[in-house]
Amino acid sequence: MTTFRPTLSAFQAFVLSLAIIAPTLAMAFNVPLAAQAAGRAAPLAFLVGGAAMALIGLSFVAFSRRIASAGSAASYVSAVLGDRLGFLAGWGLLLAYLAFLASATALVGGFLSVALAHLGLDHPRLWLVLAFLGGLAVIGLGGREIRIATTVMLVVEALAVLAIVLLALVILVQVPLDSAPLRPDPERGLSGLGYGMVFAVLSLAGFEGAATVAEETRDPHRAIPLAILGSLAVATLLYGLVSYAQVLGYGLDRTADLARDPAPLDTLAIRYVSRGYGIFLDAAAGISSLACALGTAAAAARVLYALASRGIGKSFTQLDPAHGVPARALRFVGGLTLVFLVGFGAFVSPRAFSEAFATVATLALILVYMAVGLAQAVLAARINAWGWCAVGLAGSLMLGWPLFNSLYPLPGWPGPLWPLVVLAWMAVGLALLRFHPALARKSLGGA
Numbered sequence: 363m364t365t366f367r368p369t370l371s372a373f374q375a376f377v378l379s380l381a382i383i384a385p386t387l388a389m390a391f392n393v394p395l396a397a398q399a400a401g402r403a404a405p406l407a408f409l410v411g412g413a414a415m416a417l418i419g420l421s422f423v424a425f426s427r428r429i430a431s432a433g434s435a436a437s438y439v440s441a442v443l444g445d446r447l448g449f450l451a452g453w454g455l456l457l458a459y460l461a462f463l464a465s466a467t468a469l470v471g472g473f474l475s476v477a478l479a480h481l482g483l484d485h486p487r488l489w490l491v492l493a494f495l496g497g498l499a500v501i502g503l504g505g506r507e508i509r510i511a512t513t514v515m516l517v518v519e520a521l522a523v524l525a526i527v528l529l530a531l532v533i534l535v536q537v538p539l540d541s542a543p544l545r546p547d548p549e550r551g552l553s554g555l556g557y558g559m560v561f562a563v564l565s566l567a568g569f570e571g572a573a574t575v576a577e578e579t580r581d582p583h584r585a586i587p588l589a590i591l592g593s594l595a596v597a598t599l600l601y602g603l604v605s606y607a608q609v610l611g612y613g614l615d616r617t618a619d620l621a622r623d624p625a626p627l628d629t630l631a632i633r634y635v636s637r638g639y640g641i642f643l644d645a646a647a648g649i650s651s652l653a654c655a656l657g658t659a660a661a662a663a664r665v666l667y668a669l670a671s672r673g674i675g676k677s678f679t680q681l682d683p684a685h686g687v688p689a690r691a692l693r694f695v696g697g698l699t700l701v702f703l704v705g706f707g708a709f710v711s712p713r714a715f716s717e718a719f720a721t722v723a724t725l726a727l728i729l730v731y732m733a734v735g736l737a738q739a740v741l742a743a744r745i746n747a748w749g750w751c752a753v754g755l756a757g758s759l760m761l762g763w764p765l766f767n768s769l770y771p772l773p774g775w776p777g778p779l780w781p782l783v784v785l786a787w788m789a790v791g792l793a794l795l796r797f798h799p800a801l802a803r804k805s806l807g808g809a
Contacts, residue, residue, distance in 0.1 A: 372585030375572040377519075379593035382462070382568030382661060384654030386522035387469060388597075389604045390627045390647040392565045395717065396605065397621040400558025401547030402614050405606040407555055409544075411562025411764070412598030415569065417757030418731045419594045421738035422570050424750060426586040430576035434661075435734050436668060442737040446795055452669050453791035454730045457784065459662035460695060461723035462568070463500075464702045465716040466654040470496030472712030473648035476625045480641045489712045492648075493703055500655045501696035519653050522646035523600065526627060529643065530607035533634050543609045547617075556767035563731075563764060564724040565601055568654075569594045571661045624713045659699075663692035674794070721768075721780045726787070728765050732758040 370378075396404040425438040435455050440448025471493030478488065546555050572589035576582040611630045612620040623629055627647065631640035667688040670678035678691040707715055739754030772778055 370575055370579040370585075372579070372581070372588045375575055375579050375585050375589035376592045378575060378657050378660065379569050379572040379589050380519060380596065382571035382654060382657040383566060383593055383597045384466065384519070384568070384650055384657075385597050385600045386519060386526060386647055386650035387466065387654050388565035388601065389526050389608075390473065390625070390643070390650075391469060391713075391716065392561050392720075393601075393605045393608050394621050394623055394626055395564075396558045396561040397609070397617050399550070399561065400554045401550040402543050402609050402617045403545060403547040403550065403555055404558060404609055404617075404620075405543040405602055406545065407558030408562045408565065408601040408605050409598070410555070411559040412566060412594070412601070414559070414757060414760035414764075415563065415566045415731075416594055416598070417753055417760060418735050419569055419590050420750075421735045421754050421757055422573060422590050423587040424738055424742075424753075425734070426573055426576065426590065427583050430579075430582035430586070434570055434573040434576075434665065434668075435730050436665070439733050439737045442741045443733070447733065449669070449672065449795060450788065450791050451730050451733045452665060453794075454726045454733075454784075454788060456662065456665050456669060457787045458567070458723045458726040458730065459658055459665060460698060461719040461726070463655055463658040463662055463695060464699050465719040465723065466651050466658055467497045467500065467699050468493050468703065468707065468712050468715045468719070469651040470648050470655065472716065473625070473644050473651060475712070476628060477641050477644035477648065480637065480644070487708070490703060490707045493707065493712070494700060496652050496655060497696060497700045497703060499652060500659045500699070501693055503656055519650055522643075522650045525639075525643055525646055526604055527600070529627065529631055529635060529639070530604045533607040533611040533630060536634060537610045540610060540614060542614055543606050553767050553771065556763045559764035560721070560724055560728075560768050562601070563728060563761070564720055566594065566597055567724060567727045568658065568661070569597070571657055575660070575664065624711075655699075659692055659696055660687075662695040663688045666691040666695060674798075718776070718780065721777070722783050725765070725768060725781055725784045728761050729784070729788075732761050732765075735761070 393404060396407050400407040422435075422438070425441075429437050429441060434452075436448050436452025438448075439451040468489075471489035471491070474492045475484075475489035478484070546552055550558075569590055572579075572586050572593070576586050579585045608620060608626055608630065609617065611634065612626075620626055625644060627643045628640040631637075631643050666675075666678050670676060670691070678688065678694065680688070680690050702719070710718075735754040735758035737754070739751045739758070742748070742750035742754060768777075769781060
């Protein structure tokens, strides 16, 4: 069997994680979702969520110093809690990446169609055509050597982030500053803040993407921890700044308008800069969504590759001999995204499509992150490293808060469906373990 070639630098691994996090996409799409839940305290939800993710990030760092495997979280959990739980962690991670991929691909069409509508090209299903083309681009570019994809991601994301930060600074110069967004919203309370953290986790999810290319990275035990910590720090600072500017830019008494706006950066750019700048930001968000889809497809394919090594779909363990990537696995996850677009996209808006898949992905990832935190706590306790044990436990407990608040109080329809989707997926994983016992006896490996 062909093996991965270690060609990536620490910086390129960082770029992959940052592309999956997709700061531009998150700042354009997730801030309204956080505002729906936390009200004007959306920036606080991002900062508290960032603190929780930092604790989980440290658990990933501790493991990545020991284990370099495309299985990422699945390999870490397997090493401590056993192969059965490790398989379930990988199974949950696969769902998360598949759902993130579908969400990001839909937003390629969503943001680009908004930009084209400003230019007079408007049709209710234009977004679906553009998203489908984006999915085809992911399959084509993702099958190339991973270094080429990371270069594309870097250029796209850097330009888009710079443009959004400039908009945020323009807003903050023109409006009076206020500390209200950094306190819980009196109308939403702590439960609203906790539910808002779900979307903070959604925005930061993917920081661990670098771990999926550990076998393709030079000096992975040093490079992967740097990539994980760097992507988390950069993204958290960006979200805090830009969400604060968005809340103040709309006005503290108009948070509901921000929560309803499908393209808030477009609205703010037109209000504070110019219409042309708004069109540029919409196009940048669409292209950033493509970079996110590229990074997520790369991660999903590598998790599928790792799971396939246990006996599920052996053909997915084949690497392209020319480019050293799991091309067959990538074509499968990319093709599945196109099926989702055709099957569901014709009936809903791009925002509804993306929100549904992103929520499923986030709930699945919270479970995986909690498992990694607990595994780190158990491992640290075995060697009497009580500080690291506390880090793992604290991260898992903090993520339990948004998970609970995503279930209670019961969110509006169709919100109650998404936890059921995650439970059904995990039930399939349990059934696979029940009827395919060899899955519980094969390690995901790693160096």
